[in-house]
Amino acid sequence: MTLDIIIFLVLATIAVLAALAMLLSDNAIYSALFLILNFAVVSVFYLMLNAPFIAMVQVTVYAGAIMVLFLFVIMLLGADKLRQPQTDIPWQQPLAILLGLVLLGVAAFAIVSRGSVSVPSPLSDQMISAFGSPFELGKLLFTTYLFPFEVTSFLLLVAMIGAIVLTKEEKTKLLPRRPTKN
Amino acid sequence: MHDSSTAFSLSSLVPLIVVFPLLGVILNMLVGKRLGDPWAGIIASLMSGLAFVIAVLQFIGLFLDNFHATTITLAEWIVIGTLKIPWAFQVDTLSVTMMLLVTGVGTLIHVYAIGYMKGDERFHRFFIYLNLFIVMMLFLVGGNNYLMLFLGWEGVGLCSYLLIGFWFDKGANGVGNARAGRKAFVVNRVGDFGFVLALFLIFWTSGSLIFNDSFKYFEEKAKEHATVTAPAPAKAVEAKPAEGHGESEGPTTEQIATAITLLLLVGAAGKSAQIPLFIWLPDAMAGPTPVSALIHAATMVTAGIYMIVRSNVIFHLAPTSQMVVALVGASTAFLAGSIAMGQFDIKRVLAYSTISQLGFMIAAAGMGAYVAAMFHLLTHAFFKALLFLSSGSVIHGVEHGHHALHAHGGGGHDHHDAHAHNAQSDSHAAQASAASPDHHEFDPQDMRNMGGLRKQMNVTFWVYLIGAIALAGVFPFAGFWSKDEILADAWLIGSKQPYGVAVYVLLSVAAFFTAFYMGRQVFMVFFGGERTDAAKHAHESSWVMLTPLVILAVLSVIGGALNLPKFIPGGEALGKWIEHSVEVHAVGFNLTVALISTGVGLFGIFLSYLVYGRSPMMTMTDPLERLGFVFRFLNGKWYVDELYQAIIIRPIEGFATFAAFALDWDLWHDFFHDTIIAGGFRWFSGFLAGFVDKGIVDRFFDGLGGFVRETALNFREFQTGYVRNYALMVLFGVVAVLGYFLFVR
Amino acid sequence: MVPTSYYILLSAILFTIGVVGVLVRRNAIIVFMSVELMLNSANLAFVAFARAFQTGEAVNAAAMSGQVFVFFVMTVAAAEVAVGLALIVAIFKNKHSIDVDQVHQLKG
Secondary structure (H helix, E strand, C coil): CCCHHHHHHHHHHHHHHHHHHHHHCCCHHHHHHHHHHHHHHHHHHHHHCCCCCHHHHHHHHHHHHHHHHHHHHHHHHHHCCCCCCCCCCCCCHHHHHHHHHHHHHHHHHHHHHHCCCCCCCCHHHHHHHHHCCCHHHHHCCCCCCCCHHHHHHHHHHHHHHHHHHHCCCCCHHHHHCCCCCC | CEECCCCCCCCHCCHHHHHHHHHHHHHHHHHHHHHHHHHHHHHHHHHHHHHHHHHHHHHHHHHHHCCCCCEEEEEEEEECCCCEEEEEEEEEEHHHHHHHHHHHHHHHHHHHHHHCCCCCCCHHHHHHHHHHHHHHHEEEEEHHHHHHHHHHHHHHHHHHHHHHHHCCCCCCHHHHHHHHHHHHHHHHHHHHHHHHHHHHHHHHHCCEHEEEEEEEEHHHHHHHHHHCCCCCHHHHHCCCCCCEEEEEEEECCCHHHHHHHHHHHHHHHCCCCCCCCCCHHHHHHHHHHHHHHHHHHHHHHHHHHHHEEEEEEEHCCCCCHHHHHHHHHHHHHHHHHHHHCCEEEEEHHHHHHHHHHHHHHHHHHHHHHHHHHHHHHHHHHHHHHHHHHHHHHHHHHHHHHHHHHHCCCCCHHHHHHHHHHHHCCHHHHCCCCCCCCCCCCCCCCHHHHCCCCCHHHHHHHHHHHHHHHHHHHHCCCCHHHHHHHHHHHHHHCCCCCHHHHHHHHHHHHHHHHHHHHHHHHHHHHHHCCCCCCHHHHHCCCHHHHHHHHHHHHHHHHHHHHCCCCCCCEEEECHHHHHHHCCCCCCCCCHHHHHHHHHHHHHHHHHHHHHCCCCCCCCCCCCHHHHCCCHHHHHHHHHHHHHHHHHHHHHHHHHHHHHHHHHHHHHHHHHHHHHHHHHHHHHHHHHHHHHHHHHHHHHHHHHHHHHHHHHHHHHHCCCCCHHHHHHHHHHHHHHHHHHHHHHHHH | CCHHHHHHHHHHHHHHHHHHHHHHEEEHHHHHHHHHHHHHHHHHHHHHHHHHCCCCCCCCCHHHHHHHHHHHHHHHHHHHHHHHHHHHHHHHHCCCCCEHHCCCCCCC
């Protein structure tokens, strides 16, 4: 049991518990906050995996932007009040949990039986900094993956327009009607 | 006989003899309606006249060719195995004689008909039929084989039917004329049946239907069995039973020949109105008078005699048949002559007279006196056609008189109407009571409505008188010579065989009857006072109708010159002529017979004068009616029609009714069809529809449909509408696929 | 160093939790957040594998590709959240509820 593994286990437990808490919480804001905690922990994991840039991006984008957006909407809609116990499909929940466990079991089996328990090879310090550096990432991003990069920019544009269009109010009778010939 | 194919000979023109009238038929069919009255008739007469010209050319041709018979073949008609029948004309003296008669008298009657049928609405159709008749008759007499003869036989039968029923909408109850036509056709059919059987036998025995080939066979057969070397078929009249013994297999030639000839007699009896098939001819008077004259006096009815004369070779082999033929002819002559004495209708008298004279001809043919038969055929054609046409003239005149009395609003209009009505008066008056509203039971053909017409219709009277005297057989008119020859033949036969005596007696009494009823007719119609107003106002016919009458009258007078007895220079012209085609024996002039026949004729005329001429009839009652039952029997035609009706028609009709109603309707239709078939079918289809279709098939498919619906309804549950459910399904799938890939593969 | 499979196992667990969250929760926003959780777990797996492939002295393009992909996933996730939340707002305007079970008109 090295220190890495202990830290890993502790953090993993926090992550899982945070996820579960998000799932089980009644209050939507609590769920969001728990998710932010989860994201933070995962960000630490990224650091442990020698990917600092990704870790920063994770915190910035996910925790900082996306979750803030979530919180805005939650507060806009007053979502924390929603909770109706009666449901038309009572069998949904047990079945879902069962299937989830089955999925987990299958995945675990696959990982444990086939996955390598090997440790990733250690890197030199120079390599460590190179691996997670934005420089290397950017180099790859703008050469090999240039096209997907441009496409994602377009995607973001579309998403922006979509968000505006979807929430726009119908404007009727804005302009005075021109009298039509009968 | 040789086939003329090298140098041009007049006989090669013989096909034209049918082409011209055929052309007339086609022309009138195409444009006849537009040409109308009288041009359609003129065309038809022209064509008939051209045919006459061709016949005359054939006559001349035979003279030039030394009377050799020629065969002009046009084409092959039937070639099946050994049966070969060509379209071929036989130009020999016998056929040319008939051709001349048919086309000559035919043309005269065509011309007469132009005037007679004037104003008729189906004018052109009449001439189509007439020309067609000429065509068929020429096939009959001109063909070189029995099948062409039969073709013409049937063809003239058809034309007779068409022409008898020409005014098919007139007559008793509106169908009388049509019924008469049908009667003629059906009765002829009975005769034709016999004829066809005879044809079969001829072919079966001799292997061919061509005259020359078939006769050659029979002659050879006769030679085999004859004890005399020379064939001399004329001698066969003295019944030599030489042939017939020794053939161990099958019937003898004589037996076959007897069968053939008896069947041929049946055919001739139908066509030539002999006992027992004569009943159609009086009814045939329903047709227009030209038809009666041409077909039922001069030409068609003589076809039977022609056929017998042509088949003389076969008849010579069957002396039994010859006796039968002669007796049948003589009996018919007697019977018909007696009936004629009791008839009131002017045309019926002539009709029965025709039957009687045909009996004379048939008797002559039966006795082997072919020249006499042909001679009488020719002279009879002349004066009988004359008499008929004249009677038509008389009827026209009386009708005119009748119409002039009952004026139909206006003179000119009346005149025109009268013509149209006149043309149809023959049919109106064919029965005792006319159904037309105009002629309230006034029959213009009833001799009792006439009288004293000598004054109004002078020309008609004279020609009629000539015809009557000729028919009665008074010296020196045509009828005397021909009838006398027949009687001489009968006398000759009578000296050898008993049946000849019977023939002679019957024929002589028939000759007496002939003289009597002709005298009666002439006195009743032309002498004395007019018995009705219509007769008073009768007037003479037009020159179109009178000219042929005059021509025929002349022929009736001089026609005897055709075959005067041997001792007169130029005598036996016809005999010598016919001899080239037919084996004949000259009988010579028998003074005794001549004197007896003249005496008989004069006695008949004298008797009629006593009864009808001295104190002419002033009332409608015939003096003969004092004979009571006898007269009624004669007037009722010996009740032959009624006898046939009872014995033959009634049973057939009864059977037909039974077959139609009981068998066909009740049994077949109602029971079998409706109950069994329709009912059964209905039951079966009901079974199919109900049990099978509804019960099984429907249930199956309904069940199938229901099953599908149930399944669908059940499967519908999957579509809950909840997104979460769908996501669950996806997860389920994912797990399954993962599991598959991990554990199975 | 932590074995790679540990990270993967953790990723699987987080993913499963996200799945169950999507299926079980009726609040649309919670469902969305579960989806983000799932995406995030995938990211974690990517980075873990990227690290595992990084061997030797030079920067391994394959390894870096893992990070690049994480980058893209985040981008897409952001866009998706934007649109999705806009949708939820729009639906809320109509139905005044964000219960996913309320939107079941398309039932068969």
